[in-house]
Amino acid sequence: xxxxxxxxxxxxxxxxxxxxxxxxxxxxxxxxxxxxxxxxxxxxxxxxxxxxxxxxxxxxxxxxxxxxxxxxxxxxxxxxxxxxxxxxxxxxxxxxxxxxxxxxxxxxxxxxxxxxxxxxxxxxxxxxxxxxxxxxxxxxxxxxxxxxxxxxxxxxxxxxxxxxxxxxxxxxxxxxxxxxxxxxxxxxxxxxxxxxxxxxxxxxxxxxxxxxxxxxxxxxxxxxxxxxxxxxxxxxxxxxxxxxxxxxxxxxxxxxxxxxxxxxxxxxxxxxxxxxxxxxxxxxxxxxxxxxxxxxxxxxxxxxxxxxxxxxxxxxxxxxxxxxxxxxxxxxxxxxxxxxxxxxxxxxxxxxxxxxxxxxxxxxxxxxxxxxxxxxxxxxxxxxxxxxx
Numbered sequence: 133x134x135x136x137x138x139x140x141x142x143x144x145x146x147x148x149x150x151x152x153x154x155x156x157x158x159x160x161x162x163x164x165x166x167x168x169x170x171x172x173x174x175x176x177x178x179x180x181x182x183x184x185x186x187x188x189x190x191x192x193x194x195x196x197x198x199x200x201x202x203x204x205x206x207x208x209x210x211x212x213x214x215x216x217x218x219x220x221x222x223x224x225x226x227x228x229x230x231x232x233x234x235x236x237x238x239x240x241x242x243x244x245x246x247x248x249x250x251x252x253x254x255x256x257x258x259x260x261x262x263x264x265x266x267x268x269x270x271x272x273x274x275x276x277x278x279x280x281x282x283x284x285x286x287x288x289x290x291x292x293x294x295x296x297x298x299x300x301x302x303x304x305x306x307x308x309x310x311x312x313x314x315x316x317x318x319x320x321x322x323x324x325x326x327x328x329x330x331x332x333x334x335x336x337x338x339x340x341x342x343x344x345x346x347x348x349x350x351x352x353x354x355x356x357x358x359x360x361x362x363x364x365x366x367x368x369x370x371x372x373x374x375x376x377x378x379x380x381x382x383x384x385x386x387x388x389x390x391x392x393x394x395x396x397x398x399x400x401x402x403x404x405x406x407x408x409x410x411x412x413x414x415x416x417x418x419x420x421x422x423x424x425x426x427x428x429x430x431x432x433x434x435x436x437x438x439x440x441x442x443x444x445x446x447x448x449x450x451x452x453x454x455x456x457x458x459x460x461x462x463x464x465x466x467x468x469x470x471x472x473x474x475x476x477x478x479x480x481x482x483x484x485x486x487x488x489x490x491x492x493x494x495x496x497x498x499x500x501x502x503x504x505x506x507x508x509x510x511x512x513x514x515x516x517x518x519x520x521x
Contacts, residue, residue: 198228198332198350204246205343206266214253215262215304222247224267226346235505236276240289244268244336246344251304263300268293268338270315281459285321290314293338313339328352418476418516425471427479435476438518439483449521452476454494457510462496469494476516491521 202224224247230240248265274289293315297308319334328351336344417434420426427435442448454473456465473492481487502509 194328194352194354195229195231196328196330196350196352198230198330198348200226200332200346200348202226202244202246203345204266206246206249206264214255214258215251216254217249218252218261219250222249224344226344226348228348228350230274232280232352235280238274238276240272240274242268242270242272244270244344244346246338246342248300258303262304264297264304265300266295266297266342268295268315268342270294270336270338272315272317274317276321279458280323283323283325285323286319287321287332287334288316288318290316293336295338295342315339413518415476415516415518419514420472420475423468425468425475427475432479435479436483439480439485442480442485442489449489450491451519451521452490452492453517453519454492455499455513455515455517456497457513458497458500458504459510466494466496466498469496473516 204222204224205220206222224245226242226244228240228242230238232238244267246266246268248263251262251264253259270291270293272289272291274287276285276287278285291314292312294312315336315338317334317336319332321330321332323330330350330352332346332348332350334346336346338344415434415438418431419428420431421428442450452473454469454471454476456469458465470493473494477487477490477492480490497504497513500509500513501515502512504510504513
């Protein structure tokens with residue numbers, strides 16, 4: 133009887149016994165767990181924008197769909213009734229649904245049509261070509277090797293595949309298959325830096341007789357609605373607020389000066405640098421307008437205090453180090469950190485500090501002091517340090 137060698141070898145296993153129902157139950161279990169985790173996730177992780185789950189702006193739990201072309205090699209083993217394989221290469225298609233529920237971990241269910249193996253008969257009395265077609269339903273857990281924000285990435289996945297076959301004619305004696313086997317896959321991924329669009333190219337191994345290379349295009353989206361806080365910010369309230377002049381006057385309290393408690397911190401940093409040449413102090417309060425090197429008012433206030441203390445130590449030379457979080461492109465983060473450090477140096481020069489006493493350098497996102505997976509950690513990593521030379 134004509135059959136796949138890899139399948140016939142597993143006939144006595146528990147997986148083989150339960151067949152495709154096992155795969156269906158496993159699929160429902162996995163996606164049920166993913167749904168529960170998504171519902172219980174901290175809503176502060178999800179931004180109101182980027183509803184297409186673009187991971188460049190920080191991790192968001194999101195779903196995706198994908199589909200594409202399959203180039204396969206399917207080869208029934210053996211010969212029966214004079215029928216044997218004449219062509220193993222074929223084409224088909226696949227469809228996937230998945231969920232990205234950790235920064236580098238995803239789960240997905242895929243249906244693949246692997247095409248068909250062509251068969252011819254050695255007997256001159258039997259003419260024509262027949263075929264045996266194959267399809268798989270797979271459930272996989274996958275892992276991305278690089279940070280999800282990277283445009284190009286590589287991945288691996290592993291799980292179970294249910295393989296089925298069917299013949300094009302009843303005159304072909306073959307072994308009907310409906311079984312579950314372990315399967316693995318690997319490939320590369322490109323992700324759009326501005327949307328949820330992605331493209332994958334990779335290979336899947338279902339058995340020694342069923343191999344597939346596939347190219348998929350897909351899209352990540354917020355299926356569970358966690359990125360959409362209820363839209364109560366309609367135009368009406370905004371217009372009403374604008375017409376109420378007294379409210380605008382009350383809001384003027386933004387000109388509030390930063391807490392004076394920064395002054396003891398500044399004295400501590402300067403004195404520590406004098407006593408410990410390798411000491412590096414983080415200048416809390418020295419921050420910038422988003423994605424620029426423009427100092428905020430609070431930052432200027434803090435730096436004026438730094439200038440006063442540096443004037444009391446005229447022989448001390450310092451290095452100004454700029455740091456960023458890991459969001460965005462690494463090369464741009466490095467340039468931004470250098471520009472911000474230079475901006476701090478220029479301000480201190482305007483405050484009367486000799487420029488020859490200071491150097492400015494940026495290290496980008498290469499020296500984090502906290503995790504970049506949370507907003508609190510990223511805020512801590514965006515900093516300016518003062519180090520003795």
